[in-house]
Amino acid sequence: MIGPSFPAVLAAATNGDEQAFGVLWRDLQPALLRYLNAFAPGAGEDLASETWLRVVKALDSFSGDERAFRAWVFTVARHRAVDRWRRTTRHHDELVPLDALTNLPAPDDPAGTAVDAISSQAAVAQIAALPPDQAEVVLLRVVAGLDVAEVAAITGKRPGNVRVLAHRALRRLAQQLSEEPRVRGPVRGR
């Protein structure tokens, strides 16, 4: 999160200040990549680029605080992901469903071979292995840092439904991890 300087940063970026846009980009790009890679493995960077292009073009039409900006960016990202999913299905490309991620190999010895990024990727992959609606709710809550109302607005669900999905996802994760711990390694707080 950028914090109190966000309005000034946003205003500068809207006026074409590259450094200000870089601040916005650095703040949101990692979360965008993790979110998009969970839904379109291997295409996260392309989708993130498309997302930023849309964001830049419509930057002057945005009004709101930092949380609203995050929610807006992730809404754009979600639309990009859905559009891509539709394109790939229309062109009969091989689509990788979220369920296929359940068999992703996790690092056996993260302490020796993994770095922090891999640990983050493995964690996101573990979350993405949940049922799609649960995975999306958890990713938007945890990775994007959005609250229940914002996630409900993005996903088109009611807030109560979002809470239920999140609880089920946490319980499912707990069950999976208690049976087979997959993600270890260094954990860094926010």
Next chain:
Amino acid sequence: MGSGGVFSAEMPDEPSQAIVPLDADTAERLLSARLDPDDAPPGYAEVARLLQAAAAPADQIELTGQAAALNAFRTTHPGPTSPPARPATTRPHPTPPPGPPAGTRGRPAGSTGRPGGSRDQRVAARGGASGARGRVVALALAGALAAGAVGVWTAGGAPFSRELGSPSGGPSAGGPGSATPGSGPYGVGRYGLGGTGSGADATGSLRPAWPSVSSAPGATQVTNGRPPAPASTREPATARHTGDVTSPGGSTNGSKHTHPGKQPKPKPPKVKPPRSTSPKPKPAKDSPVLKIGR
């Protein structure tokens, strides 16, 4: 026994039954990655660790595309919506352009607006750019500039400036009455606003081009054979110029730049006076030069 049963905490050998139901507060702390794994309820320590890993700060790998993103921003951004926020020290200005006081630049956060600012701002920017262009032509008319310089600038000013890369030249292009002089480098590409873009381009091209215009091969080629009278040299060049930048009403005439968009392109009114005030064709027929020519 159910996984959320009473005795689940007493059966650590069966981890699936060691998971207790989460209360709302604990779930919220988990989902915000603020719950320490040591403080997590039974069965959720790994979940807390996993969610913290998922919400970990950015790695360098995830930030490798910053240069490309900034490039895309540079080419995609529709341009400033208010007076430019660039520091005024990037280019020296002979006369500082009028603008808002320091600290009030830029659109306030939360407000919305169209790209390019309000209509008044865009019109003013166009007017300022036309004013700069008009001043140059006026100088040429007065004989202060070589005709070649005018020809080079009016024919290719905008392309030169793009190649020279002077995107921050807007403010110095402000003409009289310009509230947002030369409001940025993106005007030509994005909006086709001849005034806005060419205003910035005008200063960008004039400064580096003038010293070298006399020695440039293109300059002599353009000016050779042209009479010093500006009426015949200016008209086709300016027409080409406005056509190049697709200005809807981009006038190159200094006297008309305050009303961009209202003036028809192919009729610069200043062209007529030199032609009308010199009714020489009729006497020229009787002149010996023409007779000799025939």
